[in-house]
Amino acid sequence: MYLEILFRIVKNLMGSIIGGQIPETRTLSPTEAVLEWLKAYYKKNNLPIQEYNLIGIRDTTDIKNDVINDYLGFWTDDKIFIAKGTTDPSVHFTLNKNDRNKNGTFHLDCGWHERIWIIGKHQNQYKAFVNRWDQCLPTRGWRDANFNFERDPSDIAVKDYVGINLHRMSLNSIATTIGRHSAGCQVVQDPKKYNVFFEVAESTEMFKQNNMCAFNYMLFNIKDLSPFIIENIKQIERG
Numbered sequence: 001m002y003l004e005i006l007f008r009i010v011k012n013l014m015g016s017i018i019g020g021q022i023p024e025t026r027t028l029s030p031t032e033a034v035l036e037w038l039k040a041y042y043k044k045n046n047l048p049i050q051e052y053n054l055i056g057i058r059d060t061t062d063i064k065n066d067v068i069n070d071y072l073g074f075w076t077d078d079k080i081f082i083a084k085g086t087t088d089p090s091v092h093f094t095l096n097k098n099d100r101n102k103n104g105t106f107h108l109d110c111g112w113h114e115r116i117w118i119i120g121k122h123q124n125q126y127k128a129f130v131n132r133w134d135q136c137l138p139t140r141g142w143r144d145a146n147f148n149f150e151r152d153p154s155d156i157a158v159k160d161y162v163g164i165n166l167h168r169m170s171l172n173s174i175a176t177t178i179g180r181h182s183a184g185c186q187v188v189q190d191p192k193k194y195n196v197f198f199e200v201a202e203s204t205e206m207f208k209q210n211n212m213c214a215f216n217y218m219l220f221n222i223k224d225l226s227p228f229i230i231e232n233i234k235q236i237e238r239g
Contacts, residue, residue: 030232031080037229038075047112047218051204052076054117054129054166054215056186057233058087058110059222063149066091066177068189071233072166074197081200082237083193085169087186087219090178094147099180104143104156106184108164110221113140115214119201122167122185127198129166129215136214139164141184166217168194186217 028036042049057071073082087108094105115137122128131139141164143156166186169175174190181187188194206213222230 030235033232034080034229034236035075035078038080042218045112048114048216050216051206052201052215054217056085056087056217056219057222057225058219060088060149063088064091066179068175068178071237072186072188073237074200076200076204079200080236081193081196082233083188083190083196084237085186085188086178086182088178089182089184090180092178092180093183094144094149099183100147101143101183104145105147106141106143106158106162106164107151108139108141108184108186108219110219113137113217113219116217117166117215118212119198119207122165126167126171128168129197131161131164133161135212136161166197186219 038053038055039049041047042053052074053076054074055072059069059071061067061069068084068086070085070087071082072085072087073080075081089105089107093100115135116131116139117129118132118135120128120130120132122130130136138160139162140159141157142151143158144150145155146152162184164184164186166188168188168191169179169181171191175181178187188197201207201215225233
């Protein structure tokens with residue numbers, strides 16, 4: 001039976017080629033490929049898909065050198081936007097004894113964060129995604145108690161409202177290192193790309209119907225992504 005089906009497929013394929021009708025093969029664009037992967041990932045893991053979905057991709061390579069090599073973005077049913085940024089705190093807020101938290105520098109956990117942010121103001125200064133206690137669920141992460149940039153058994157697990165937001169770095173320039181821009185927040189490098197996050201979020205029906213609506217966030221570890229997905233994400237970020 002299977003041989004008969006295979007024979008029919010080959011026969012039809014050869015007939016199409018001989019007749020000048022080459023079967024159509026379609027290559028997905030980077031946007032299509034990543035959206036397809038994201039939708040499948042959320043479905044497989046039973047994660048709710050909102051009209052607007054925030055994501056981050058953490059790369060701890062060279063974390064001790066204060067490099068900006070993570071990705072932050074959002075996706076909708078037919079659009080994905082990616083920008084460079086950081087999902088980890090800086091060297092300054094890890095090693096500077098005067099400015100760091102004495103209990104350990106905060107790192108947001110990789111994984112799913114439900115209703116983590118609403119649109120508000122970062123430190124009451126400018127528009128950002130903020131973890132407001134009366135509208136959001138607490139953030140989940142850990143404190144680097146020995147300030148070695150790594151998660152150790154002795155580090156402190158945290159689930160609380162500790163001011164972890166998604167905001168930008170500089171107002172009018174593109175920062176070259178994390179510097180003082182993150183003590184644990186998720187931070188976008190390019191201020192122009194940062195503005196796109198809100199242009200799209202505030203145009204959604206979920207926001208128009210409730211401007212205090214809470215957004216979910218999925219933070220991936222880049223080690224868990226295939227080279228194919230990573231390359232497509234980089235292409236999207238480059239535009």
